[in-house]
Amino acid sequence: MDSIDAAELALSLPEVDPERPSPARIYDFWLGGSQNFEADREAGRRAAQAMPNLPVSAQANRVFLRHVIEDLVTERGITQFLDLGSGVPTAGNVHEAAQAVDPGATVVYIDIDPVAIAHARSLLADNPSAHAALADVRDPGVVLEHPVVRDSIDWTKPVAVLLFAVLHFIPDDDQAERIVRAFTEPCAPGSYLALSHGAPDHAALEAQQNAARDYAARTGVPFTPRTAEQITPWLSGLDIQPPGVEDIRVWVPSLNVSHTGMAPCLGVLARKPVAG
Numbered sequence: 001m002d003s004i005d006a007a008e009l010a011l012s013l014p015e016v017d018p019e020r021p022s023p024a025r026i027y028d029f030w031l032g033g034s035q036n037f038e039a040d041r042e043a044g045r046r047a048a049q050a051m052p053n054l055p056v057s058a059q060a061n062r063v064f065l066r067h068v069i070e071d072l073v074t075e076r077g078i079t080q081f082l083d084l085g086s087g088v089p090t091a092g093n094v095h096e097a098a099q100a101v102d103p104g105a106t107v108v109y110i111d112i113d114p115v116a117i118a119h120a121r122s123l124l125a126d127n128p129s130a131h132a133a134l135a136d137v138r139d140p141g142v143v144l145e146h147p148v149v150r151d152s153i154d155w156t157k158p159v160a161v162l163l164f165a166v167l168h169f170i171p172d173d174d175q176a177e178r179i180v181r182a183f184t185e186p187c188a189p190g191s192y193l194a195l196s197h198g199a200p201d202h203a204a205l206e207a208q209q210n211a212a213r214d215y216a217a218r219t220g221v222p223f224t225p226r227t228a229e230q231i232t233p234w235l236s237g238l239d240i241q242p243p244g245v246e247d248i249r250v251w252v253p254s255l256n257v258s259h260t261g262m263a264p265c266l267g268v269l270a271r272k273p274v275a276g
């Protein structure tokens with residue numbers, strides 16, 4: 001994968017403050033990526049001191065993401081993806097996984113982080129079916145009206161709306177539910193919503209709370225783990241696909257072996273029903 005020098009990139013993005021860690025770049029650091037600054041690495045190291053399983057949990061989330069994308073393309077015929085809170089593109093991106101099966105699959109990446117989107121744009125410069133736009137998922141109307149989304153997504157055909165590891169950065173339950181509903185509402189019947197979401201780590205609750213407190217203090221972004229009981233009501237009107245709102249180790253049993261000790265993370269795949 002192309003690599004952009006993060007410091008060089010920051011110089012071209014005056015809105016980026018390299019001293020302020022960002023969730024996208026901390027996550028990139030945990031995944032072993034290069035699109036992060038010292039402040040991101042420091043915040044990532046501190047969080048991982050409190051909760052040593054955070055990097056392995058981030059990697060497990062990517063395994064789940066690829067599992068779902070491959071299933072959506074191969075088994076369910078989905079060819080359009082709206083990836084909300086897409087992060088810094090890393091190996092095994094949505095477009096790589098989808099286009100490996102269907103080279104014409106359309107992918108739109110949305111993220112609030114300018115470095116993530118600049119990197120995505122550079123990576124996708126020669127890819128006519130994958131695009132990236134800087135936007136905030138808390139403003140669904142702005143995202144849906146963004147020219148990149150309007151020009152790329154055909155809402156008369158099934159779409160997969162992806163919210164992987166992003167809604168736990170929305171502390172207000174009602175707002176998180178509104179986001180889910182706003183993006184699934186315009187979808188054609190037969191569309192899918194896929195998401196993952198950090199869950200309370202009952203084996204290390206205090207450590208998780210300490211890590212979340214420090215993370216929020218450094219990034220300005222709170223982390224709100226939720227249970228299946230909190231997430232399930234957001235999905236009313238959609239058909240939840242087996243195995244349900246479940247830990248991603250239930251979705252991908254090999255994670256129990258390959259990612260031992262990861263923090264709890266819930267996975268969801270839900271389908272917009274076809275009338276009749």
Ligand code: SAM
Nearest residue numbers: 024027085086087111112113136137164165166
């Ligand atoms: N979805 C990717 C994945 O699962 O591999 C990246 C997950 S990363 C943990 C969370 C991403 O959500 C970050 O890139 C962050 O910038 C983005 N994000 C957080 N709040 C957001 C918001 N309000 N609007 C858009 N993106 C947001």
